[in-house]
Amino acid sequence: MTTTSPTPSSLPIIDISPFFDPHSTPSARYATATALNTACTTYGFFYLTGHGIPESKLNRIISLARQFFSLPLSENNKIKRHHAGGPEGGDGARGYQGMGENVTLGRRDMHEAVDWYREWDHAPREEGSGGKGTYKMLQGPNLWPEEPAELKEVYEAYVEELQGVGMAVVRAMGVALGLGEVGKGAVEGEDEEVFVRATERSFWVMRMIGYPRLEGSPDVVGADDMEAFSCGEHTDYGCVTLLLADPTPGALQVLLKDGKTWLNADPIPGALVVNIGDMIQRWTNGLWMSTKHRVIHKGEGYRVSVPFFFEPGFEARVRPLARCVEKTGGVKKYEECVYGEHLLGKVGGNFYGGEEV
Ligand SMILES: N=C(N)NCCCC[C@H](N)C(=O)O
Ligand SMILES: O=C(O)CCC(=O)C(=O)O
Numbered sequence: 001m002t003t004t005s006p007t008p009s010s011l012p013i014i015d016i017s018p019f020f021d022p023h024s025t026p027s028a029r030y031a032t033a034t035a036l037n038t039a040c041t042t043y044g045f046f047y048l049t050g051h052g053i054p055e056s057k058l059n060r061i062i063s064l065a066r067q068f069f070s071l072p073l074s075e076n077n078k079i080k081r082h083h084a085g086g087p088e089g090g091d092g093a094r095g096y097q098g099m100g101e102n103v104t105l106g107r108r109d110m111h112e113a114v115d116w117y118r119e120w121d122h123a124p125r126e127e128g129s130g131g132k133g134t135y136k137m138l139q140g141p142n143l144w145p146e147e148p149a150e151l152k153e154v155y156e157a158y159v160e161e162l163q164g165v166g167m168a169v170v171r172a173m174g175v176a177l178g179l180g181e182v183g184k185g186a187v188e189g190e191d192e193e194v195f196v197r198a199t200e201r202s203f204w205v206m207r208m209i210g211y212p213r214l215e216g217s218p219d220v221v222g223a224d225d226m227e228a229f230s231c232g233e234h235t236d237y238g239c240v241t242l243l244l245a246d247p248t249p250g251a252l253q254v255l256l257k258d259g260k261t262w263l264n265a266d267p268i269p270g271a272l273v274v275n276i277g278d279m280i281q282r283w284t285n286g287l288w289m290s291t292k293h294r295v296i297h298k299g300e301g302y303r304v305s306v307p308f309f310f311e312p313g314f315e316a317r318v319r320p321l322a323r324c325v326e327k328t329g330g331v332k333k334y335e336e337c338v339y340g341e342h343l344l345g346k347v348g349g350n351f352y353g354g355e356e357v
């Protein structure tokens with residue numbers, strides 16, 4: 001485990017606006033796609049501008065997150081996640097999780113969080129012993145806090161906007177990979193809109209995360225396990241992560257291609273930090289890798305971030321695209337997988353005790 005301090009950030013900045021503007025010129029879209037290809041090939045991480053969400057709205061999201069985490073634990077626990085299949089009617093994943101409940105690489109992470117997923121509230125519900133019935137992992141309704149009162153409305157609107165941003169990014173990705181248009185040389189079913197179709201009913205995830213500073217942090221249960229990482233190194237699971245974080249520098253770190261240098265991904269005001277997930281790696285046959293990253297918050301104050309994971313549909317089947325197999329030496333590196341199964345495998349191992357699946 002290296003502890004050398006990361007070099008300053010130099011991640012590329014991608015202006016996505018040509019993929020929103022119906023009047024944009026082909027050359028403007030081409031310029032964005034080209035820059036995106038370089039960013040995804042070299043880093044798998046970049047800053048996104050031109051997404052159309054005003055900075056004031058982004059600041060509101062951060063301040064509501066901060067407000068929620070500053071409430072007493074008893075208040076936070078009103079939306080505590082409950083075990084899937086348990087008597088409380090939970091789905092194991094949605095809701096509030098306390099400090100150290102999340103686990104990465106077998107170690108407790110030093111953060112607390114609330115997770116929301118695409119609604120699945122009409123899922124079959126079996127009668128449990130507690131009378132409330134029980135959901136399968138990931139299938140229940142979302143849990144929203146009473147305080148701050150406006151959080152639900154503001155966050156739901158934010159999810160709508162971010163789905164549009166995610167769509168624009170995956171549309172640009174199809175162009176960036178040179179997948180081609182239908183009827184103009186594209187492989188059948190694998191044209192430049194392939195990611196757009198796969199994410200049409202995105203099984204998105206939004207996390208609201210709170211990170212106390214690591215050094216001198218309060219003595220919480222199992223603190224000896226949690227000294228090292230705010231969030232241990234990992235890749236994200238799906239397509240594109242659209243991360244909003246407060247201005248704290250030095251916390252989010254990205255592993256470079258050399259496999260040993262960590263680069264700070266410090267926030268740029270108004271921009272989102274974007275990274276690609278495991279499904280993009282599979283589709284591109286490893287041409288674009290889902291980059292490892294981690295959080296070590298030793299800076300000032302309590303850090304908050306709100307990543308939004310724009311993902312394929314739960315049932316989406318993901319296999320290497322013929323064009324990408326060609327570009328990577330002709331050998332298919334991954335078997336077909338179903339996104340929802342990949343997700344269940346990950347989420348099931350994410351909690352301390354691992355009693356979930
Ligand atoms: N939905 C996403 N991508 N969440 C990322 C969380 C990463 C940490 C997790 N404990 C892990 O080990 O994967
Ligand atoms: O808080 C951050 O900056 C990143 C969090 C993250 O990587 C994740 O939740 O997947």
Ligand SMILES: [Fe+2]
Binds near residue numbers: 234235236293
């Ligand atoms: Fe992540």
